[in-house]
Amino acid sequence: MRQNAPNARKTYMKETTMASEKVLAHLDAHRDQHVDQLCDFLRIPSISSQSDHDDDSRRAAAFVADELRELGLEVETIELGGLPLVFAQTEIRPDRKTLLFYGHYDVQPVDPLDLWDNPPFEPVIKDGIVYARGASDDKGQVYTHIKALEAYIRTGEELLVNVKFIIEGEEESGGESIYRFTEENPDKLACDAIVVSDTTLYNESIPGICYSLKGLAYMEIRVDGPAKDLHSGSYGGTVKNPGNALAEIVAGLMDADGRCLVPGFYDAVLDLDDEERAGFAELGYTDEILKDETGAPAAFGEKGYTTLERMWARPTCDVNGLVSGYGGEGAKTVLPAKALAKVSMRLVPNQDPDAVAKAFADHVHAIAPAGVTVEVENLHNANPVLVPRKSDMMQAGMRSLEQGFGAKPVFIREGGSIPIVGTFQEYLKSPVLLLGYGLSTDNIHSPNEKFHLDNYWRGIRTSAILMVEAAK
Amino acid sequence: MRQNAPNARKTYMKETTMASEKVLAHLDAHRDQHVDQLCDFLRIPSISSQSDHDDDSRRAAAFVADELRELGLEVETIELGGLPLVFAQTEIRPDRKTLLFYGHYDVQPVDPLDLWDNPPFEPVIKDGIVYARGASDDKGQVYTHIKALEAYIRTGEELLVNVKFIIEGEEESGGESIYRFTEENPDKLACDAIVVSDTTLYNESIPGICYSLKGLAYMEIRVDGPAKDLHSGSYGGTVKNPGNALAEIVAGLMDADGRCLVPGFYDAVLDLDDEERAGFAELGYTDEILKDETGAPAAFGEKGYTTLERMWARPTCDVNGLVSGYGGEGAKTVLPAKALAKVSMRLVPNQDPDAVAKAFADHVHAIAPAGVTVEVENLHNANPVLVPRKSDMMQAGMRSLEQGFGAKPVFIREGGSIPIVGTFQEYLKSPVLLLGYGLSTDNIHSPNEKFHLDNYWRGIRTSAILMVEAAK
Numbered sequence: 028m029r030q031n032a033p034n035a036r037k038t039y040m041k042e043t044t045m046a047s048e049k050v051l052a053h054l055d056a057h058r059d060q061h062v063d064q065l066c067d068f069l070r071i072p073s074i075s076s077q078s079d080h081d082d083d084s085r086r087a088a089a090f091v092a093d094e095l096r097e098l099g100l101e102v103e104t105i106e107l108g109g110l111p112l113v114f115a116q117t118e119i120r121p122d123r124k125t126l127l128f129y130g131h132y133d134v135q136p137v138d139p140l141d142l143w144d145n146p147p148f149e150p151v152i153k154d155g156i157v158y159a160r161g162a163s164d165d166k167g168q169v170y171t172h173i174k175a176l177e178a179y180i181r182t183g184e185e186l187l188v189n190v191k192f193i194i195e196g197e198e199e200s201g202g203e204s205i206y207r208f209t210e211e212n213p214d215k216l217a218c219d220a221i222v223v224s225d226t227t228l229y230n231e232s233i234p235g236i237c238y239s240l241k242g243l244a245y246m247e248i249r250v251d252g253p254a255k256d257l258h259s260g261s262y263g264g265t266v267k268n269p270g271n272a273l274a275e276i277v278a279g280l281m282d283a284d285g286r287c288l289v290p291g292f293y294d295a296v297l298d299l300d301d302e303e304r305a306g307f308a309e310l311g312y313t314d315e316i317l318k319d320e321t322g323a324p325a326a327f328g329e330k331g332y333t334t335l336e337r338m339w340a341r342p343t344c345d346v347n348g349l350v351s352g353y354g355g356e357g358a359k360t361v362l363p364a365k366a367l368a369k370v371s372m373r374l375v376p377n378q379d380p381d382a383v384a385k386a387f388a389d390h391v392h393a394i395a396p397a398g399v400t401v402e403v404e405n406l407h408n409a410n411p412v413l414v415p416r417k418s419d420m421m422q423a424g425m426r427s428l429e430q431g432f433g434a435k436p437v438f439i440r441e442g443g444s445i446p447i448v449g450t451f452q453e454y455l456k457s458p459v460l461l462l463g464y465g466l467s468t469d470n471i472h473s474p475n476e477k478f479h480l481d482n483y484w485r486g487i488r489t490s491a492i493l494m495v496e497a498a499k
Numbered sequence: 500m501r502q503n504a505p506n507a508r509k510t511y512m513k514e515t516t517m518a519s520e521k522v523l524a525h526l527d528a529h530r531d532q533h534v535d536q537l538c539d540f541l542r543i544p545s546i547s548s549q550s551d552h553d554d555d556s557r558r559a560a561a562f563v564a565d566e567l568r569e570l571g572l573e574v575e576t577i578e579l580g581g582l583p584l585v586f587a588q589t590e591i592r593p594d595r596k597t598l599l600f601y602g603h604y605d606v607q608p609v610d611p612l613d614l615w616d617n618p619p620f621e622p623v624i625k626d627g628i629v630y631a632r633g634a635s636d637d638k639g640q641v642y643t644h645i646k647a648l649e650a651y652i653r654t655g656e657e658l659l660v661n662v663k664f665i666i667e668g669e670e671e672s673g674g675e676s677i678y679r680f681t682e683e684n685p686d687k688l689a690c691d692a693i694v695v696s697d698t699t700l701y702n703e704s705i706p707g708i709c710y711s712l713k714g715l716a717y718m719e720i721r722v723d724g725p726a727k728d729l730h731s732g733s734y735g736g737t738v739k740n741p742g743n744a745l746a747e748i749v750a751g752l753m754d755a756d757g758r759c760l761v762p763g764f765y766d767a768v769l770d771l772d773d774e775e776r777a778g779f780a781e782l783g784y785t786d787e788i789l790k791d792e793t794g795a796p797a798a799f800g801e802k803g804y805t806t807l808e809r810m811w812a813r814p815t816c817d818v819n820g821l822v823s824g825y826g827g828e829g830a831k832t833v834l835p836a837k838a839l840a841k842v843s844m845r846l847v848p849n850q851d852p853d854a855v856a857k858a859f860a861d862h863v864h865a866i867a868p869a870g871v872t873v874e875v876e877n878l879h880n881a882n883p884v885l886v887p888r889k890s891d892m893m894q895a896g897m898r899s900l901e902q903g904f905g906a907k908p909v910f911i912r913e914g915g916s917i918p919i920v921g922t923f924q925e926y927l928k929s930p931v932l933l934l935g936y937g938l939s940t941d942n943i944h945s946p947n948e949k950f951h952l953d954n955y956w957r958g959i960r961t962s963a964i965l966m967v968e969a970a971k
Contacts, residue, residue: 076827076829076831077827077828077829136825139728142727200829200830243732243832245830245832252795252796253794253795254793254794254795255945255946255947256611256946257793257944258914259815259843259944260913260915260916261914261915261939261943262789262792262793262810263810263815263843263845263914264800264801264810264813264814264914265789265798265799265800265806265809265810266789266793266798267757267797267799268818270817270818270819271749271750271752271753274747274749274818274821274840275746275750277742277746277747277750278743278746278747278749278750280743285736285739317737321725321726321729321737322725322726323724323726324724324871324872325869326738327869327870328737328738329736334737337736338733338734338736338737341736345731345735345740346743346824346838347824347830347833347835348824348825348826348833349745349746349821349822349824349826349838350821350826351820352819352820352821352841353608353819354822354839354841355549355610356548356549357548357549358548358672358673358819358841358843358878358879359548359607359608359841359944360717360819360915360944361819361820361944362817363818363819366818366821369824369825369826369831371832373731396755397797397799398798398799399796400796406829406830441732442730442735442736443730443732443733443832471730471733472729472730472831472833473727473728473729473833474727474728
């Protein structure tokens with residue numbers, strides 16, 4: 028988690044809840060049950076990027092749909108060629124504001140499996156923390172909104188807002204269903220605010236609302252040489268080795284200071300304004316904190332920017348995977364037929380993922396050595412997001428967080444991407460509220476993913492309060 | 500296989516066998532049986548570099564030991580901490596010359612398994628070719644000598660030489676047993692010639708004796724960064740990515756023309772003499788032949804040398820494997836905790852593998868970027884080998900090949916390494932006869948490894964004839 032810097036604000040506010048005592052008492056009384064139910068959700072191995080888990084992903088969709096149906100919502104399971112979308116809504120009364128809650132029931136792959144302390148789909152609770160794939164990203168977070176709504180339904184307390192849910196199953200695999208649905212059904216998703224809980228608190232004692240997400244251009248580079256793996260003795264020195272060729276290409280993506288060498292890469296980057304720089308600096312994030320969080324031997328990156336500025340507001344270019352030849356135990360003297368790299372570029376406002384992906388492909392082809400065949404594929408993209416910090420809904424979100432967590436929230440950015448948020452902004456024209464309940468140390472996308480139950484319960488409470496605050 | 504160049508010699512000699520008609524008739528009558536028995540040997544998945552196959556490797560050792568014991572040889576199975584050595588000898592009469600036959604019962608790993616047309620340990624015979632892992636490297640080749648000796652024992656024909664076998668199980672994994680045994684027991688292995696069949700014919704119609712093998716320095720580079728895989732959005736741009744770092748290191752091993760950048764790498768290289776260059780040129784090997792053999796889009800390598808010169812007499816530096824992060828289907832946005840490369844350098848006379856390995860490690864540390872931890876390990880080494888072309892035993896070998904294959908043999912080199920040969924030269928001080936029966940297209944170390952049965956039978960015949968020719 029982010030450690031508190033000496034000067035970080037720790038003002039705890041007197042709690043002046045706007046949600047009814049009945050609703051909040053219901054939440055308190057059902058904490059254990061809410062954890063048990065979350066664990067049932069986490070047991071479903073809904074890995075969307077691995078097609079042999081498609082049945083599991085469909086079970087996860089049904090799990091969500093069944094819960095919402097049981098709460099009396101009108102529920103649709105929508106199939107658009109990939110994994111299903113679950114859309115649900117309460118009775119829509121035009122005199123009320125409408126909140127649209129978005130989340131995803133799919134999860135990341137689990138390898139390397141041997142680094143997990145417990146099987147990733149057998150949740151374990153230890154010291155108030157639940158460990159499982161999807162605990163924080165995003166099952167645990169999206170589920171807070173369902174439990175918050177449930178409290179209104181079960182207590183019979185009047186809902187002051189209309190509530191809609193759109194929960195997808197292709198967030199981790201770059202599927203198209205949610206995009207198609209949003210573009211073709213903006214009326215169905217029409218709302219006064221889109222609430223997305225798929226980001227983090229600033230740290231365990233300071234909540235925050237995220238006002239900017241990085242975008243993404245995810246690329247795959249495939250290098251082909253000989254028709255099959257060759258004996259490195261028989262043919263070494265006579266043909267270009269695809270493994271060596273791939274290394275040359277990847278080495279040509281970045282300079283020694285961590286700046287990306289793709290021509291034009293930085294042209295559209297929106298610089299931070301002074302207020303943002305000052306706000307970041309006030310948080311007191313240091314390289315020591317980074318090293319604690321990551322275990323990396325040192326901080327590294329572009330000169331002229333603080334580590335938090337690079338993390339939140341500078342575009343990056345990272346190898347996500349390298350594969351070629353033999354990677355097992357011992358030695359195999361093979362000259363590999365092919366080599367593959369997965370490379371993702373995290374983009375910031377106002378970079379255009381399509382333009383960056385094209386420039387990347389052109390650059391790779393330009394620097395590729397002779398003697399091999401090189402293909403570049405753009406696996407998926409996401410637009411960067413920037414949300415105005417001053418709006419009624421942003422203020423309602425800040426008040427809800429402050430009451431739900433009992434601490435004054437701050438404005439933060441996030442290096443991760445939530446690709447759909449840009450599309451929501453474009454087609455629904457409503458403010459996006461990035462209310463994150465995770466921690467940066469929740470090991471999302473890594474072994475031993477986890478979610479703090481305190482943050483889970485506070486998150487449910489925050490969502491319940493928001494259903495009142497947003498009505499103002 | 501090597502195609503015949505227009506000017507390649509195709510003079511077929513009148514066969515003037517020196518082995519008895521009885522022995523040769525026995526071989527002709529048992530061709531099918533010899534194939535069946537070889538298939539039994541090939542069914543044992545003796546992958547020495549994978550410890551979960553150790554039991555299989557021991558079964559392969561027992562298979563060989565049992566056969567030799569049944570022929571009446573004195574057999575020892577020697578355990579020196581790794582996989583067993585099988586040593587066997589006929590009755591040793593001091594008035595006879597002694598041939599020591601060396602080979603290995605272990606095989607390479609089989610991945611990528613999905614590129615095999617049949618399961619690698621279920622031999623299939625099609626169009627006179629047996630397909631299985633180990634068919635050519637080296638089970639099929641070492642077995643020729645056992646079958647040749649068997650013909651003498653079964654027919655009761657007098658052996659004119661003493662025969663010893665030393666068959667190991669760690670050739671493909673760089674194990675130490677054979678080295679320790681050779682260094683500690685030179686008297687036991689004492690002989691007038693060491694016969695090694697683990698190389699190739701020049702092509703399917705021209706046999707050859709190999710007079711030089713490349714050496715090897717096999718390296719592993721391990722790059723460590725964060726303590727665990729990170730989310731590439733959350734931490735991209737803040738720490739050095741081990742995948743990018745590894746690519747930079749590997750790219751720094753070679754220049755754009757395929758010359759190795761390790762300082763001093765070429766210092767000890769013995770240049771080809773004019774006779775060798777002329778001999779290579781006469782074979783008429785072309786880049787078109789190379790492209791046919793490998794399926795590579797083009798030839799590539801050091802300027803100033805023909806392709807055959809690079810293949811046979813220039814040192815190389817090849818990636819054998821790259822592993823980092825996520826290599827599966829689709830996208831995973833991970834910043835990997837570590838990255839690994841396996842790199843082998845094939846060395847020529849008079850390069851010293853230890854010195855090269857040290858220079859390599861120094862170079863890697865010198866070019867490694869900051870922000871990651873880099874380890875270099877020298878997994879195993881082999882000395883390059885050069886055998887004088889003019890000796891009695893070499894002439895006996897040439898005569899045997901000519902009669903066994905019915906064609907005039909040529910002198911060839913080999914890009915592969917047989918690490919033990921250098922040690923044999925050093926400790927046994929006897930000439931090494933590299934009598935190869937494989938083809939360069941036998942897919943050794945690759946999917947669909949194969950061995951032509953015609954070459955198997957001719958090989959057995961050649962070995963049987965050598966048991967007479969060597970006695971002269």
